[in-house]
Amino acid sequence: MNTMPTMTIPNFSLSPRIDQVGIEERASRFTKRSIKTAAKIEGLNLVLSMIDLTTLEGKDTAGKVKQLCYKAMHLNDAYEGLPNVAAICVYPTLVKVAKNALKGSGINVAAVATAFPSGQAPKSVKIADTKFAVRQGADEIDMVISRGKFLNGDYNFVFDEIAEIKEACGEAHLKVILETGELNTLDNVRRASDIAMHAGADFIKTSTGKISPAATLPVTLVMLEAIRDYYYKTGKMIGMKPAGGIAKAKLALHYLVMVKETMGDAWMTPAWFRFGASSLANDVLMQLTKQKTGNYQSLNYFSLD
Amino acid sequence: MPTTTKKAKPKEGSHRGSAQSSANRLNVQKTYKLFIGGKFPRTESGRYYTLKSAEGEQLGNICRASRKDFRESVLAARAAFKGWSAKSAFNRSQILYRLAEMLEGRQAQFIDELTMQGSTKVAAQKEVIAAVDRLVYYAGWCDKYQQIFSAVNPVASSHFNFSVLEPTGVVVIVAPEENSLIGLVTTAASAIAGGNTSIILASESKPLCAVSFAEVINTSDVPGGVINILTGKLSELIGHFTTHMDVNSIVYCGDDRAMIKKIKSDSTSNLKRPVFRTAINWLSAEAETPYFISDMQETKTTWHPIGI
Amino acid sequence: MKTKRKAAVKANKTNSSNGSMVDISLKFDEGWSYSPAPESTDHVSIKERYGLFIGGKFVKPALGKYFATINPATEKKISEVANASSADVDKAVKAARKAFGPWSSLPARERGKYVYRISRMMQEKARELAVIESMDGGKAIREARDIDIPLAAAHFFYYAGWADKLDYAFPNKKPTPLGVAGQIIPWNFPLLMAAWKIAPAIAAGNTVVLKSAETTPLTSMKLAEIIQEAGLPDGVVNIITGAGDTGAALVNHPDIDKIAFTGSTGVGKIIQNAIAGTDKKVTLELGGKAANIILDDAPLDQAVEGIINGIYFNQGHVCCAGSRLFVQEDVADTVIRKLKDRMQTLIVGDPLDKNTDIGAINSKEQLATINRYIKIGKNEGADFYQSKCKIPNKGYWCPPTLFLNVSQSHRIAQEEIFGPVLAVQTFRTVDEVIEKANNTPYGLSAGIWTDKGSKIFNITAKLNAGVIWANTYNKFDPTSPFGGYKESGFGREGGLPGLQAYLNLG
Known part of the structure; x- marks a missing residue:
């Protein structure tokens, strides 16, 4: 960060306002793009490579995580040339299991830390949670912001907490989950995005997946526009991760269209865009196989892990 | 010395006649002037025409307004438009009502003038009373017509959409030739009730009470320029009325087909809205309608998204 | 060492080198692009x-x-x-x-x-x-x-x-x-x-x-x-x-x-x-020559979308097109930058392709009219900008076009072009922009963008136009009256x- 030019921290109360209807109209325009043939295959491959294959259940076990890691590395052996997913996303206690299982694959391990999903824990506990995950080998930390404090208007608290977690991350990349489903308005989504980016987030992420609504096109668009403004202001690229509720290949392609037309080509890589999803991969695989064979597919032919 | 002309000579027993106590007193004659921007100028052209009664008595020298007088009137009306159209409907309503109050108190003068111009006394009384009531009628509409004609439109998208009426702007009114008082009062009241400002050409053959009505306006609370009153010849002014590029609408209260054609045709200069009030019985309820207000209005529709 | 994906490392480099602030811009014309997606025409019957x-x-x-x-x-x-x-x-x-x-x-x-x-x-x-x-x-x-x-x-x-x-x-x-x-x-x-x-x-x-x-x-x-x-x-x-x-x-x-x-x-x-x-x-x-007014407190990204929709909808062949853009000076650079980025993503070409944003100009004559005005705009000294999009060889086409630094006295700001050509002016105060917006013989439509409700009602009441879109543009509905002053x-x-x-x- 020391090469960054000095930048005053803005007054987040003055974050740009968002018109909900306008955002929804724009978001729906992306869904009107028709992605066919070569563009579809290329797009679906890209989607696969951007997936953070996720399991975040209280009942998760080492066995379950190992299976998921195998799936991450062998999405569909019958279909040659498929990319790997970007990362596996697990709770901190399972990081080591995942790390070992993925050794040599190039697939990252992301851990949800900071008293995920509610974030209702003292800051010291959150920092310890983060450090633990990093020590276990996590490449990426997905933290949650304190929504209660945010809605109370205590933006300084939210900012400082993110900055401290960022420090605790060390080399690990920090994704900041806004939990947009609890923020109520798009104005708040924009404001929380601005806070997270200025406080040091490498990625901003919509949702934990535990609250409905999770990721939506309009919410993601608001966050992308925040990233774009931040990029133009600072020259620093921030990644984006919608998570939860993206289960279908077609919807994932709509997201890709949105990234392409909002952020341009530089963001069209797993380095800057991720999908937090569990069942999306299989739907993408089905669509890819359909493109190849011409036949509509059944889930029975795609492994569930 | 007795009066040497019969100019505006009151009929016997009239209000003004009885006020003249001394037989030797020289009658103070009234000069009929134009009413522009709240002032009473003579026509810049210095021209006049002589008004005579049916019996040939000379009633007065009437200003023959020129195109420059008209130009000044439009400037005055345009200058007054912003303020008048921005006044609250309630305020406009009160000002119109105040006009009625002023006219009520000066009934006798108008009855005199109407009779001089050929009305029977009974008809004149009827017309003046009706004119007062007409002002009250349109005063009442000021804060109501909008509620009749505006709408919230239930569009299919997530937008709040509403249409309201707005005044067209500067309106030129060619007042009816007959019913010179109530015709003028009706068209003026309906124009300004809706927030327009106006230039009114009085009846050519019966202009007296138009000028006197200007005095009523001037003693009420109507801001200068909201109503401007010209006297003169329609034939020489109409071409300027229709082609002036800063006039938004022209109201013609006659039935001359050639004139109607000319107005329609020449109004295309700037697409001013031509409005025709032909064959109206100005004394009847036919002349009491909010549609006289709405036909000098524009519909403005506004959209806004509904979201959080 | 942590295992980092190549791209991430590369991107980090970009980050650490930003002290020099070179070339902060977005690219839209490389990488993933859409394959042709023509609407099928086999169900259509047209007589000879x-x-x-x-x-x-x-x-x-x-x-x-x-x-x-x-x-x-x-x-x-x-x-x-x-x-x-x-x-x-x-x-x-x-x-x-x-x-x-x-x-x-x-x-x-x-x-x-x-x-x-x-x-x-x-x-x-x-x-x-x-x-x-x-x-x-x-x-x-x-x-x-x-x-x-x-x-x-x-x-x-x-x-x-x-x-x-x-x-x-x-x-x-x-x-x-x-x-x-x-x-x-x-x-x-x-x-x-x-x-x-x-x-x-x-x-x-x-x-x-x-x-x-x-x-x-x-x-x-x-x-x-x-x-x-x-x-x-x-x-x-x-x-x-x-x-x-x-x-x-x-x-x-x-x-x-x-x-x-x-x-x-x-x-x-x-x-x-x-x-x-x-x-x-x-x-x-x-006809019309509508003002689309962007105040500095507007939701800017949505306003940009409104500008795009206002002038490039239907190739700009729209009587109510927002063909005069007024941007408040303190946000003008930002808005223009966003607008140019957005223009790069507009796809011009085969009208029957489902991904096409801007189709063909309706006729040879209309294209000639539009090109004549573009020439006029250049001669008048306004800054010309056109999106760099591919256009087909046959047919009548006009890429989305902007003129910056336009003034009211320019013909491109006064006359209806009826094409995808936007004349951009800046302003400082609300009173000034209302005056300029109304300074036209036309009065069909107008747009106003601001986050403040009381400002909207103030400005919409003062604009002389039959249809006013506040924080939106080019919306139509059968229940909504349409027509001009x-x-x-x-x-x-x-x-x-x-x-x-x-x-x-x-």
Whole structure:
């Protein structure tokens, strides 16, 4: 960060306002793009490579995580040339299991830390949670912001907490989950995005997946526009991760269209865009196989892990 | 010395006649002037025409307004438009009502003038009373017509959409030739009730009470320029009325087909809205309608998204 | 060492080198792009030749003359349509006159049901209509499919319901139909304009003769087929094709009671002049040069979308296009940057491709007009900017275009261009921008973008325009009156005022 030019921290109360209807109209325009043939295959491959294959259940076990890691590395052996997913996303206690299982694959391990999903824990506990995950080998930390404090208007608290977690991350990349489903308005989504980016987030992420609504096109668009403004202001690229509720290949392609037309080509890589999803991969695989064979597919032919 | 002309000579027993106590007193004659921007100028052209009664008595020298007088009137009306159209409907309503109050108190003068111009006394009384009531009628509409004609439109998208009426702007009114008082009062009241400002050409053959009505306006609370009153010849002014590029609408209260054609045709200069009030019985309820207000209005529709 | 993906490492480098702040810009023209996604045309039926739709039948024109209608995206002939002479116009007016008595005395509810039926059949054939609209006029299939055709059907549906409720429409009035309406429509929204004209007219009990535009006659002919199929009594709707002469014959026909015209201000004035000596009623929906005003507290990204939608919708062939952009000085750089980025993502090309944002310019003549204005703009010294998009070799095309540093005195800020050309000016205060926005002979529409409600009401009240979009732009609905102040015409289409245009209130 020391090469960054000095930048005053803005007054987040003055974050740009968002018109909900306008955002929804724009978001729906992306869904009107028709992605066919070569563009579809290329797009679906890209989607696969951007997936953070996720399991975040209280009942998760080492066995379950190992299976998921195998799936991450062998999405569909019958279909040659498929990319790997970007990362596996697990709770901190399972990081080591995942790390070992993925050794040599190039697939990252992301851990949800900071008293995920509610974030209702003292800051010291959150920092310890983060450090633990990093020590276990996590490449990426997905933290949650304190929504209660945010809605109370205590933006300084939210900012400082993110900055401290960022420090605790060390080399690990920090994704900041806004939990947009609890923020109520798009104005708040924009404001929380601005806070997270200025406080040091490498990625901003919509949702934990535990609250409905999770990721939506309009919410993601608001966050992308925040990233774009931040990029133009600072020259620093921030990644984006919608998570939860993206289960279908077609919807994932709509997201890709949105990234392409909002952020341009530089963001069209797993380095800057991720999908937090569990069942999306299989739907993408089905669509890819359909493109190849011409036949509509059944889930029975795609492994569930 | 007795009066040497019969100019505006009151009929016997009239209000003004009885006020003249001394037989030797020289009658103070009234000069009929134009009413522009709240002032009473003579026509810049210095021209006049002589008004005579049916019996040939000379009633007065009437200003023959020129195109420059008209130009000044439009400037005055345009200058007054912003303020008048921005006044609250309630305020406009009160000002119109105040006009009625002023006219009520000066009934006798108008009855005199109407009779001089050929009305029977009974008809004149009827017309003046009706004119007062007409002002009250349109005063009442000021804060109501909008509620009749505006709408919230239930569009299919997530937008709040509403249409309201707005005044067209500067309106030129060619007042009816007959019913010179109530015709003028009706068209003026309906124009300004809706927030327009106006230039009114009085009846050519019966202009007296138009000028006197200007005095009523001037003693009420109507801001200068909201109503401007010209006297003169329609034939020489109409071409300027229709082609002036800063006039938004022209109201013609006659039935001359050639004139109607000319107005329609020449109004295309700037697409001013031509409005025709032909064959109206100005004394009847036919002349009491909010549609006289709405036909000098524009519909403005506004959209806004509904979201959080 | 942590395992980092290559791209991430590379990107980090970008980050750490940002101290030099070189080339902060977004690229949209490399990497993933969309494959062609042409709308299929195999379900579309277009005859080789269309006659005139008069008295419920397609008939040959009296002089036997036809003209070709071409696809402006390919310059290929699609079909040919009749060139109606004054004899044909007379025949159509007679058919309409004959139909007027029975139609106006039909029980109103039955009349309404016919109109409903037309609406439903348009919905059934929506895709075919959209494809033909796109082929004939050059508009992007997405717009034809999502906007023109659904709105056209909705218009018939809305006015259908008024047929038996007219007595409630205008307080204290018993409205009666006017008689035979002559209607002339433009080429920018062919079917939608036909719907705007025909639906309120026939619902109110009038009969009509509609002349479609010279370059876009085909969806009107398809509408004629629908009307035939719907069993509408013969002569209630007559649709003729032709150019200006045909329109003039219609305007001047002595047995027309009402003229409804949408088109240029110049022609509108000619029409009003032509009928000045008659009792024909008239409504005119004419040109515009709308101001789209962006205040510094606006939701800027949505405002940019509104600017795009305001000027590049339908290739800018829109009378209410937001062709004058006013941006408050303190956000001007940001807005222009966002606007340019957004322009790069607009896809210009094959109108039938589902991904096309900007289709073909409607005709060679219109393209010449637009190019003439672009030249004027350059000569006037405004800063020219055009998006760098690929355009096809054949056909008529104009990439999205901006002129920056424009002033009110520039012709490109005064005259209607009717193409994808935006004139951008900056301003400092609200009073200043209101004055500039109103400083035009036109008054059709305007846009205003700000987050503050009280400002919106202040500004919308002061803008002299018939339709004002606040924090949105180019929205249309059958219930929403449309029409202008000043030289943008008079009368309204849509909503209750749209009905009034076809009724005698007595």
